[in-house]
Amino acid sequence: MxxxxxxxxxxxxxxxxxxxxxxxxxxxxxxxxxxxxxxxxxxxxxxxxxxxxxxxxxxxxxxxxxxxxGFPIKRGGTFRWGARPEPWTFHFGISAKMAGSTSHAYQxxxxxxxxxxxxxxxxxxxxxxxxxxxxxxxxxxxxxxxxxxxxxxxxxxxxxxxxxxxxxxxxxxxxxxxxxxxxxxEFFRSLALFGYFEGGKRLPEPVSGNILSVAFDSGWFWYIPLSDTLTSVGAVVRREDADKIQGDREKALNTLIAECPLISEYLSNATRVTTGRYGELRVRKDYxxxxxxxxxxxxxxxxxxxxxxxxxxxxxxxxxxxxxxxxxxxxxxxxxxxxxxxxxxxxxxxxxxxEYGVFYEFLVSFYQMNVNEESYFWQAKKVTQNQSTDIESFVELIGGVSSGETALTAADRIAANSAEFAAAVDKMATGDGDDMVPMFKSTVVKQAMQEAGQVQMKALLGEDAEPELPLFPGGLVTSPDGMKWLPHHPA
Ligand code: FAD
Known part of the structure; x- marks a missing residue:
C-alpha cells in the first residue's frame, strides 16, 4: 500500500x-x-x-x-429561568453606544x-x-x-x-x-430529547432571532428559530427524570411540552416536522x-x-x-x-x-440559580466576590456598577482604529444596560467575553491590534496575524 x-x-x-x-x-x-x-x-x-x-x-x-x-440574527438570549416568573432578555449589544457590527451571532x-x-x-x-x-x-x-x-x-x-x-x-x-x-x-448528567417544528411563534422584534430557554419542573427547553418558520425545540431533562424520555419519543416530547406553559404557548399553532433531515426525534445523553x-x-x-x-x-x-x-x-x-x-x-x-473551565464554572452557577431566589442572590455575590450583602450584590450587578476594566482599556486603545468595534467590546464586557441580567456581568462571564473579544479584535484589526499579555505566567502570546504563538518579551 x-x-x-x-x-x-x-x-x-x-x-x-x-x-x-x-x-x-x-x-x-x-x-x-x-x-x-x-x-x-x-x-x-x-x-x-x-x-x-x-x-x-x-x-x-x-x-x-x-x-x-439568511441565518436568523441572534442578538442575545431570552430566558424564563430562576425564580423570576417573567422571561428576561440579555442582548450582546444593547445601547446606541454599542451599535456595533459584532454584537450578534446567528442561529x-x-x-x-x-x-x-x-x-x-x-x-x-x-x-x-x-x-x-x-x-x-x-x-x-x-x-x-x-x-x-x-x-x-x-x-x-x-x-x-x-x-x-x-x-x-x-x-x-x-x-x-x-x-x-x-x-x-457528575454535575451535568442530563439527557436531551429534541425535534423540529414548523409554524412556531416568534419572540417580538428586535429579538425574534434570540434563543429562548425556558426552565420547567423536569429541566429546561431550548427554542431556537432556524428560519421564519422552522424551530429547533429540545427538552433537557435531569438524570433523575430520565424515565420521562423513555419509550415513545413523540409521546414523551408532547408530555414534556405540556408541562411547560411558555413552550406550549409558542408551539400552539405549530406542527412537528416528521420527514427528511428534521423528521426524527433524537436523544442525546452523557455529553x-x-x-x-x-x-x-x-x-x-x-x-x-x-x-x-x-x-x-x-x-x-x-x-x-x-x-x-x-x-x-x-x-x-x-x-x-x-x-x-x-x-x-x-x-x-x-x-x-x-476556556472550558470558565464555561463550566459559569454554567454550574447558572443551574444553581435555577433553584431559588436566595440562591440567585448568593451566586451573584460569589461570582463577583462582592463584599456587600447578597441582595446588594445582586442589585449592584443589575445597576451597572460592576465593570469590565480590561476590555474597556482594550477598547480605548483600539478606538482610533475601530470606534464601532471598541464600543462593541466595551459593551460586551460591561453590560451596563437596563435589562442586562446579573449573570452576564459576573466575573467569570466577563472573562469569557474578554477572551471572545480578543479573538474578535485580532480578526478585525489584524496587525493593528495591541499585543496581548500572556494568559499564564511565562506563557506565549499571539502573533500579530493571530496564526501563531510568539514568546513574550516584556518591554
Ligand atoms: P462535530 O460537529 O460532531 O463534527 C465531527 C465530525 O467528525 C462529524 O462530521 C462526523 O461525521 C465526523 N467523524 C466522526 N467520526 C469520524 C471518523 N472516525 N473519521 C472521520 N470523520 C469522523 N453547541 C452550540 O454551539 N450551540 C448549541 O445550541 C448547542 N446545542 C447542543 C445541544 C445538545 C443536546 C448537545 C448534545 C450539544 C449541543 N451543542 C451546541 C454542542 C455541539 O453540538 C458540539 O459542541 C459541536 O458540534 C462540536 O463540533 P466538533 O467540530 O467538535 O464536532
Missing part, C-alpha cells in the same frame, strides 16, 4: 476540523481532512456565539458569506453552516475527502505519525503526517489514542465530559473530541472553533520551526482548559 504524506491530517469535518484544517493550510502547509459523512449532514448545536461568527469565522474568511446566508442549520466551513476549507487549499472514516492512528513509539482510514468504496488507506488532529466529535473513539481517560461530569490530556506527541484533540460542557449557553461550537484556532497556532508555530512541540501544545492545552 502506498502511503501519502501530509503535514497535517484532520479527522472530522465539523466546525472544529474545518477550522483547524483551514488555518493551517492558510500558512501554506499540506493538510488532508477526512470526513466520515458526505456533507451536508445533520448535526445538533445550532445557536452560535459572537466570538465564533466575528472572530474565528472572520479569520477563516467566511464572515461575509455567513452574513449573506444556524448546522448542515448549512458546517458545509460552508468545509467548502471554505477546500477553497483555502485543504484536501477534503468525504465518506472517509478514520479508524486508527499510526504510532512510532510515543509519537503518532499518521492515520489509517477507509474510503467510501471500502478501500483501506494509510497516510503519514507530522500531526494528526482528532476533530471527530463525541461519538468516535479516536480520542482513546491520547493518554488518559474521558471524565464525565458532558473532559479528557485528561488534550494532546500527545503528534496528535491533538479539538472540539467535542476533547470536551463538552452543556447546551445551555451555546458554548459547543465556540469551544470547537476556539480550540481549533489554538491548535492551529501551535501547529503553525511548530511547522515553521519557531517553537518546540511541547511548548506550543502546552499553551494550546492551558488556554483550552481555561
Amino acid at each position: 502506498s502511503v501519502e504524506d501530509f503535514d497535517v491530517v484532520v479527522a472530522g469535518g465539523g466546525p472544529g476540523g474545518s477550522t483547524v484544517a483551514t488555518l493551517v493550510a492558510m500558512q501554506g502547509h499540506r493538510v488532508l481532512l477526512l470526513e466520515k459523512e458526505v456533507f451536508p449532514r445533520y448535526q445538533i448545536g445550532e445557536s452560535l456565539l459572537p466570538a465564533t461568527v466575528h472572530g474565528v469565522c472572520r479569520m477563516l474568511g467566511v464572515a461575509d458569506e455567513l452574513a449573506n446566508s 444556524v442549520e448546522r448542515a448549512k453552516f458546517d458545509d460552508i466551513l468545509l467548502k471554505n476549507a477546500k477553497s483555502k487549499g485543504v484536501v477534503v475527502r468525504e465518506g472517509c472514516s478514520v479508524n486508527d492512528v499510526v504510532e512510532d513509539g510515543e509519537r503518532v505519525t499518521g492515520a489509517r482510514y477507509t474510503d467510501a468504496d471500502g478501500n483501506a488507506h494509510e497516510v503519514s503526517a507530522r500531526f494528526v488532529i482528532d476533530a471527530s466529535g463525541n461519538k468516535s473513539r479516536l480520542y482513546t489514542k491520547v493518554n488518559g481517560s474521558r471524565n464525565y461530569s 458532558s465530559y473532559q479528557q485528561d490530556s488534550y494532546w500527545r506527541p503528534g496528535m491533538v484533540l479539538v472540539g467535542d473530541a476533547a470536551c463538552f460542557v452543556d447546551p445551555v449557553f451555546s458554548s459547543g461550537v465556540h469551544l470547537a472553533t476556539y480550540s481549533a484556532l489554538l491548535a492551529a497556532r501551535s501547529i503553525n508555530s511548530v511547522l515553521a520551526g519557531d517553537l518546540d512541540e511541547k511548548t506550543a501544545l502546552n499553551e494550546f492545552e492551558a488556554r483550552y482548559r481555561r
